[in-house]
Amino acid sequence: MADKIYRVRMNDLSFSVEDVPKEWLGLGGRGLTSTIVAAEVDPECHPLGPNNKMVFAPGLLSGTAAANSGRTSLGAKSPLTGGIKESNSGGTSAGIMAKLGVKALIIEGLPEEDDTFYHIHVTKEHVTIEPIPELVGKENFEVLDTMLERYGRKVAVFSIGTPGEQRMLISNISVKDPQGKIRSLGRGGLGAVMGSKKIKVITVDAGDSKETYLADAATFRAANKAFTKALKENPISGEGLPAFGTDILVNIINEAGGLPSMNFRYGTSENAEELSGEHVAENIQERGGKTTHGCHAGCVIQCSQVYNDKDGNYVTSGFEYEMIWAFGANYGIDDIDTIAHIDHIMDDIGVDAIETGVTFGVAAEGGMLPFGDGEAVIKILTEEIPNGTPTGRVIGSGAGNVGKLYGVVRVPVVKNQGMPAYEPRAIKGQGITYVTTPMGADHTAGYAVATNILNSGGHIDPLKKEGQVELSRNLQIASAAIDSTGMCIFVAFPALDDPACLPALIDMINARFGAELTGDDVTNLGKNILKLEHAFNLKAGLGKADDRIPEFMKYETLPPHDAIWDFTNEEIDAFWDF
Amino acid sequence: MAEITVTVKLFAQYREGKFKVEQRQYPEGTTVGEVIAETGIAVDRYPIGVMIINGRHVEEDRILEAGDTLALFPKVGGG
Numbered sequence A: 001m002a003d004k005i006y007r008v009r010m011n012d013l014s015f016s017v018e019d020v021p022k023e024w025l026g027l028g029g030r031g032l033t034s035t036i037v038a039a040e041v042d043p044e045c046h047p048l049g050p051n052n053k054m055v056f057a058p059g060l061l062s063g064t065a066a067a068n069s070g071r072t073s074l075g076a077k078s079p080l081t082g083g084i085k086e087s088n089s090g091g092t093s094a095g096i097m098a099k100l101g102v103k104a105l106i107i108e109g110l111p112e113e114d115d116t117f118y119h120i121h122v123t124k125e126h127v128t129i130e131p132i133p134e135l136v137g138k139e140n141f142e143v144l145d146t147m148l149e150r151y152g153r154k155v156a157v158f159s160i161g162t163p164g165e166q167r168m169l170i171s172n173i174s175v176k177d178p179q180g181k182i183r184s185l186g187r188g189g190l191g192a193v194m195g196s197k198k199i200k201v202i203t204v205d206a207g208d209s210k211e212t213y214l215a216d217a218a219t220f221r222a223a224n225k226a227f228t229k230a231l232k233e234n235p236i237s238g239e240g241l242p243a244f245g246t247d248i249l250v251n252i253i254n255e256a257g258g259l260p261s262m263n264f265r266y267g268t269s270e271n272a273e274e275l276s277g278e279h280v281a282e283n284i285q286e287r288g289g290k291t292t293h294g295c296h297a298g299c300v301i302q303c304s305q306v307y308n309d310k311d312g313n314y315v316t317s318g319f320e321y322e323m324i325w326a327f328g329a330n331y332g333i334d335d336i337d338t339i340a341h342i343d344h345i346m347d348d349i350g351v352d353a354i355e356t357g358v359t360f361g362v363a364a365e366g367g368m369l370p371f372g373d374g375e376a377v378i379k380i381l382t383e384e385i386p387n388g389t390p391t392g393r394v395i396g397s398g399a400g401n402v403g404k405l406y407g408v409v410r411v412p413v414v415k416n417q418g419m420p421a422y423e424p425r426a427i428k429g430q431g432i433t434y435v436t437t438p439m440g441a442d443h444t445a446g447y448a449v450a451t452n453i454l455n456s457g458g459h460i461d462p463l464k465k466e467g468q469v470e471l472s473r474n475l476q477i478a479s480a481a482i483d484s485t486g487m488c489i490f491v492a493f494p495a496l497d498d499p500a501c502l503p504a505l506i507d508m509i510n511a512r513f514g515a516e517l518t519g520d521d522v523t524n525l526g527k528n529i530l531k532l533e534h535a536f537n538l539k540a541g542l543g544k545a546d547d548r549i550p551e552f553m554k555y556e557t558l559p560p561h562d563a564i565w566d567f568t569n570e571e572i573d574a575f576w577d578f
Numbered sequence B: 001m002a003e004i005t006v007t008v009k010l011f012a013q014y015r016e017g018k019f020k021v022e023q024r025q026y027p028e029g030t031t032v033g034e035v036i037a038e039t040g041i042a043v044d045r046y047p048i049g050v051m052i053i054n055g056r057h058v059e060e061d062r063i064l065e066a067g068d069t070l071a072l073f074p075k076v077g078g079g
């Protein structure tokens, strides 16, 4: 069976199953979501109005046995940045969609204005769109459990909590993982877009559609073997990530002076050891839990983990560096268990770890609450936000808006999106990615930390400007291509250092589709995606003046290196010369 | 020969059976590579990834000075 485009129209609650247009055939993941958004969404539309669309797409290799290929991309116009957005996550959805032959699920239009929220259920060539009043006002774990009870554990689930229902800009979308827990998708307020379309939950049931067609199964298997070997033999993807998870970064970024602390005031944190991956791994060992855990079935890296409290009871899974940094170093909570508890709450209500943590940092700077007050955060997340109180809505509006409301100058955002856990003044290549990526301040778009700090793909001095624009450009092109395959971004570590890795990946794509792509074709795919996204943003009104760092970083030096952002506008804009 | 005191910090797998942070004495002129050998960290199993002195990346031939803080990491990554 050929793959199809599934289209749902919320304005009249109808659907169609369409042939895939020729020009979309070779695309998947981010390449496909950004192409569809650019083709079908008016860049000037209001992101929460009738003319925005959500596009879900599994990667090119999703649904196959390819290691780490289970990422689902979601594209839309972002209500936070006002530009195009692609966000991807693990969970079981990519494999299920691919097996069912769903090349993309496009959701468009708005239903009539009333209190009704809907449940979309996708099966073979069919979609039902039904009101689901019993789940309105419920959070993600309850929604997830209800769906699993109804359909069994094999169904894919996307859902929003109360922040998404209320169209808050910090809201994201939850995706079921293999253990029946939650991964998250959709920085940039994509939960609010789902809420605007009045969709509480989407389920996808592949039924007995099991196999994804392979043009050349033998070649595919051999390439997957070589690819898996590259992932397992690399010291980062094979050893470090499984043992410590992504939180291993706390200490090294701190030692390098690039760990943003107390709302981007300092480059190191006193709490680093408490927050470190080493400490988290120690706790997991003492208390039970798991240091290795995959966000989808085919993951051979398993950076995720299961974290228990002091009494050995489950608290959270997928306890990641960005989250621990955001609430630990940036907002100043000095107790890892409090942060784990907050992580679980945030999964349940469905808000983005980075945006929410950066928002609390700015709110503390503005005097709304003290730095490091875990109890205050918990109260806001469990009472104020779900009930939509003014306080809840203020925090729910994101870092940029809170900065404006409280008259704060030190607001670490680009294109109104909160910065992740790397200081752009002290890790300048990463700063170039923040200002130039069409996504707003985002780290995965071009992870220059790899070469600036981690010595992956060589070393470029993080405190100097030389080579950073080129580094970021090359990484962004490669990441756009990798984001189209359905691969988790951590395959970038072996890809940077092991010459066998990328050819094996390309061989798998060719063997899956009977294609003859070369390395250059893949690079061109990455370039085209970036240009397409950039063109969308220009039409949406995001110009050069939006490719800039917040001004305070140009005049306020960052301890311990007294680092400053010193790129000229011309140097930044040269990013797009390709 | 005169001795200098430096702070040595170990991370990730290098801590196994060793220490997190210690003040240690070395003869003047000691290099980072010599400290790595002296601590006996498991570089055979986990090759050196990153060496940082006082917040700056260095190479193994870098000579330590009194009061330096040296941080040693195997290859680590995340995102």
Ligand code: SF4
Pocket (backbone or CB within 6 Å): A068, A090, A241, A293, A294, A295, A296, A299, A300, A301, A302, A303, A304, A488, A489, A490
């Ligand atoms: S390495 Fe981590 S993020 Fe990547 S697929 Fe595995 S569990 Fe998911």
